[in-house]
Amino acid sequence: MMSLLKNLAMVFLVGALSPLHSHIFTHAASTSPPVTRSRIIFLTAQDTDDDYGEGEFNNESSPPVVMATVNTAILYQEPKICKYNPCQENQELCAQLSARTKCICPGVSGADEPPHAPRIQALLPISEGNDTGNVEVQWCAPSSVVFWYRVLVEGRNSDAYKFGVASRRAVVGSLEVGTKVCVEALNNAGHSTPSVFSCKRYDPPKPDNLTWIIGGGVILLLLLTIGSVILWKCKMCKKGKRDSTEGLGNPSYTTGGTL
Template sequence: MTSLCRNLVGLLFFVLPPMHSHLFTNAASASPPITRPSIRRITDTALGDQDDDYSDNYDNDSTQPPPMVLSYTKIPQQSQFCQYNPCLEKQEPCSSLSAQTGCLCPGMSAADERPHPPLIQALVPVSGESDRGKIEVQWCAPSSVVSQYRIVIEGRDGDAPVFGDASRRGLVPTLEVGTKVCVVAVNDAGSSEPSEFSCKRYEAHESSDHTLLAWIIGGGAALLLLIVIAALICGKCQKFRKGKRDSTDGFLKGHMEGTHKQPHKH
């Protein structure tokens, strides 16, 4: 029995140390190492020292930074259209106005292109003494380079009347009602094509003398009618007053006669 106890003690002596070391090793490998982050404190004194070092380095540096140059871009103001009326007679060209004031002109076709057709405005009879019976043709310039204008009259052969590039009206001989008149723009590249905007048929217009005579006749007729109406009203008023006066006189006369016929009572 004693020998058995000794054997057990010896067995435990050999078994327990390896198990103890194995358990300790596993526990050490399973537990992660404990680490603590390092905290660095920055004080105002340290910042002041850094600023002093930076200023010292900047003062000791011989190379200075280049000066800052500010460039300003002038923004042009919004341009306006030129005070140019294409229907105005003998007006300064829009290109000249643009060169003087910087204003904007409408788009123009090039000088080597045929001009666009002008816009015909009216065919007006002339009432002046020297040009009585003639017709004044009025038009507006196209957006093209024009050297001259021509007035083409339907049914009339021969050279058409020619007018300068600054002209916006021209006189032609007497026209019959319904005659077609076209204004053609011309430059070095050719002539404009007739269109519904550049042609117009002549219609009869009453002259100013005829209009004045019509007003006189109309005014005289109206005045005569007023006189007749006034006379009729006055005649009716007189008849009404006369009838009223006669009825009053008859009533008074009858009353007086009745008074005289009554007997006197004593």
């Protein structure tokens, strides 16, 4: 019974709201703006002067690009030899020069073996300065690792001269002709073996013949000049005496000035 009453109430309510619902939709339809649709016009060009290249619309894929093989040339550079003079004194060591400039020291033996023998360059007498009368030894460094040098003079075995690694000359005092002088190179592995290049006998250089000739010519010229002056003086003296003697023997000659 209750369900029937509920159904009747719902029917009544729907019937009462139907006129109101239709009025609302009618008012909305009358006030809303009309719906317009855009018209699309398609134009087909029959005759056109535009000339489009066929290549612009060519969708065909382009042929593959073949890359050419590039040969890279590798330049060979000869090794750079260090500018090192083994006979020059107080210069930068070759090992230090190689580390700084990346050059190569020619044929240098290691520090774990005794060095090669140095080469004596000259034994020269000193003629100027405080060491006048002494002899200077000059040598060239070997192609080895050297820590210091030792100069040995024949007859002075207990008096060896030691010099630093940058030294290339030494004064050994006065020497007699024929005295043997040797230069040794040393490092922690030992010392060099004496050779014909590291030892030399003192033989002072002989004066140049041309110097003697020039000196003799100058001395002879001076003697001739002095002799000529002396002879001229003697002749002048003799002439003066002769003139004086002839004047005294002449009768017309008088010291009083009157006859």
